[in-house]
Amino acid sequence: MRIRLGAIAALAVAAWLLPYQLNSYAMHVVNVMLLYAILSVGLGLCMGIAGQINLAQVAFFGVGAYATAVLTVKEGMGFWTAAVLALLATAAIGLVVGTPALRVQSHYLGIVTLGLALAFTNWVTNSTLAGGAEGIPGIPRPTLPGVDLSSDYLFYYVELALFAVTLVFGLFVVHTSLGRRMRAMRDDSLAAGAVGVEVPALRMTAFLLASVYGGVAGVLYSGLIGYVAPETFSIANMFLLLAMVIIGGRQSLVGCVIGAISLALVREVLIDYPTYAQVAYGTVVVLTVVFAPTGLAGLPVRLRGLLHRRTTATASSGLTPFRPYDPAGTTGEPDAPMLAVRDLSMHFRGVKALTEVSLEVPAGQIRGIVGPNGSGKTTLFNVVSGLYRPTAGRVVLDGRDVTAARPFALAHAGIARTFQNLRLFSALSVRDNVLVALDPTRASGTWRYLVLPVGVWRRDRALRREADALLDRFGLAAFADNLPTALPYGIQRRVEIARAMAARPRLLLLDEPAAGLNGDEVRQLCDIVRSIRDFGVTVVVIEHNMGMVMSLCDHVTVFAHGAIIADGPPAEVAISPEVIEAYLGESMAMPAPVASEVQG
Numbered sequence: 001m002r003i004r005l006g007a008i009a010a011l012a013v014a015a016w017l018l019p020y021q022l023n024s025y026a027m028h029v030v031n032v033m034l035l036y037a038i039l040s041v042g043l044g045l046c047m048g049i050a051g052q053i054n055l056a057q058v059a060f061f062g063v064g065a066y067a068t069a070v071l072t073v074k075e076g077m078g079f080w081t082a083a084v085l086a087l088l089a090t091a092a093i094g095l096v097v098g099t100p101a102l103r104v105q106s107h108y109l110g111i112v113t114l115g116l117a118l119a120f121t122n123w124v125t126n127s128t129l130a131g132g133a134e135g136i137p138g139i140p141r142p143t144l145p146g147v148d149l150s151s152d153y154l155f156y157y158v159e160l161a162l163f164a165v166t167l168v169f170g171l172f173v174v175h176t177s178l179g180r181r182m183r184a185m186r187d188d189s190l191a192a193g194a195v196g197v198e199v200p201a202l203r204m205t206a207f208l209l210a211s212v213y214g215g216v217a218g219v220l221y222s223g224l225i226g227y228v229a230p231e232t233f234s235i236a237n238m239f240l241l242l243a244m245v246i247i248g249g250r251q252s253l254v255g256c257v258i259g260a261i262s263l264a265l266v267r268e269v270l271i272d273y274p275t276y277a278q279v280a281y282g283t284v285v286v287l288t289v290v291f292a293p294t295g296l297a298g299l300p301v302r303l304r305g306l307l308h309r310r311t312t313a314t315a316s317s318g319l320t321p322f323r324p325y326d327p328a329g330t331t332g333e334p335d336a337p338m339l340a341v342r343d344l345s346m347h348f349r350g351v352k353a354l355t356e357v358s359l360e361v362p363a364g365q366i367r368g369i370v371g372p373n374g375s376g377k378t379t380l381f382n383v384v385s386g387l388y389r390p391t392a393g394r395v396v397l398d399g400r401d402v403t404a405a406r407p408f409a410l411a412h413a414g415i416a417r418t419f420q421n422l423r424l425f426s427a428l429s430v431r432d433n434v435l436v437a438l439d440p441t442r443a444s445g446t447w448r449y450l451v452l453p454v455g456v457w458r459r460d461r462a463l464r465r466e467a468d469a470l471l472d473r474f475g476l477a478a479f480a481d482n483l484p485t486a487l488p489y490g491i492q493r494r495v496e497i498a499r500a501m502a503a504r505p506r507l508l509l510l511d512e513p514a515a516g517l518n519g520d521e522v523r524q525l526c527d528i529v530r531s532i533r534d535f536g537v538t539v540v541v542i543e544h545n546m547g548m549v550m551s552l553c554d555h556v557t558v559f560a561h562g563a564i565i566a567d568g569p570p571a572e573v574a575i576s577p578e579v580i581e582a583y584l585g586e587s588m589a590m591p592a593p594v595a596s597e598v599q600g
């Protein structure tokens, strides 16, 4: 920490003294470099942190610059008034560009944003308002009371201050609630939705942030150069910007800055060889994507990751016993259904995964769902948790119809789940995995970042303490700072249950939680699930381990070919001839229950 603070102070002093060492041309180059750094940080937030492909960053830059030019030169406004309006215009355009992100994803979003960037350059080239191909000259240099900004040397300090503010704000976002939810969305948008992250709104927020950064750079550009023309906002420059972010390291804002500075310098060196420059950027981008996907900034993290993997592989002994929850008192009417599914059908083109399934799970029950592979069990979970919209039928949670609600809305309503093939956020630490689910912040509360940053920081620290207490309960405290993928499989399964419980559910859906666990781990799992039930959470568990089902579940529902073929207490179901014929086979008719270490 001390070393880091020392390095930051040294960099700040060097940045402050830099103009004293430079001739006027070099000063101009540095001023342009800072603009690229601001643009790269904005692009890094949208693409690297939130995982949204954004090829419109250069258009945001252009909107900021052109709006300032039009408002000052054609409307005669003062520079700073024009700057505020230009920023608002860019933010509005950011929201428009972000709208397709509500529906389309990943590469489609790339095509949509590229189309918008092309449309922007086409429009400014052909519009008389924007000065056509000649652009708009004569933009006044801004002034500050008592400071003459006409000198590039003094303008540098304005840029430096805004660069510092935008970088610190970006880092603040990344390391608190908003950035954590964005990173979770980037790693696995489906799992993020299932723990309550409002994915569509967050995608829009990512574009809004990118556009504001683009706007700030655009405003500064128009003030610095005094002239705007279409070629500055061309696709070639968008590619340069992309190269900066990818080579520097898109998942790290500091990496984006390093990329921007390095490539801006290389660009100066290659300024007389534009064709070779493009080929050189392209080659380096391809090499980076293939050999160092996290860029220059990612190299130390990757090395540290390798070291961690080595230490944790031998340190799975850090797992401590689960500390049971305090049992809840009465949980209301014990027989009222927490989950009711009525005549539910789910068809995928020709495949009838579920056909008119109806079941009720009373509050406080542990319900087992069993059935052969492909009988529709996971599809039932996917419909109940909002991943699939059912072809027909209804889902009712605690008396409220929640059919086809979005996954994040269902998570807020009290449904949490785990996945058959673990879906942990692989680039987030174990603590952050839990924090994403624990965090009740809504997208509508993002304004707090502008108005109440200290409140955001305090709240985040309180959440961190809560996350650590939860990890401690699940015996995972020793792994809080590890990446989940570096941990043994059994521990990852436990992390996923801890993450689901962090969302404070009323209904917990566990999809094959014992898959890949050894006998001892299965016994511990049973104790955890019983404690969760005693805490007042209704549990539905899909499981192939019949010994576990027999000992753990109060009631079992058997699926075959997308329909329920038996339903009742485990002992009754296990001897039903239909079940034996459809699924269990005689050898499995009555498996031995799994012994418990802690009485639930």
Ligand SMILES: Nc1ncnc2c1ncn2[C@@H]1O[C@H](COP(=O)(O)OP(=O)(O)OP(=O)(O)O)[C@@H](O)[C@H]1O
Residues within 6 Å of the ligand: 348, 351, 352, 353, 371, 372, 373, 374, 375, 376, 377, 378, 379, 380, 420
């Ligand atoms: N997204 C999808 N698109 C097309 N078919 C699907 C989809 N999801 C499930 N299915 C089909 O629906 C049927 C039921 O699948 P489901 O995964 O629900 O079975 P399951 O009982 O959970 O099986 P397993 O025990 O192997 O997980 C299968 O035939 C499967 O191929």
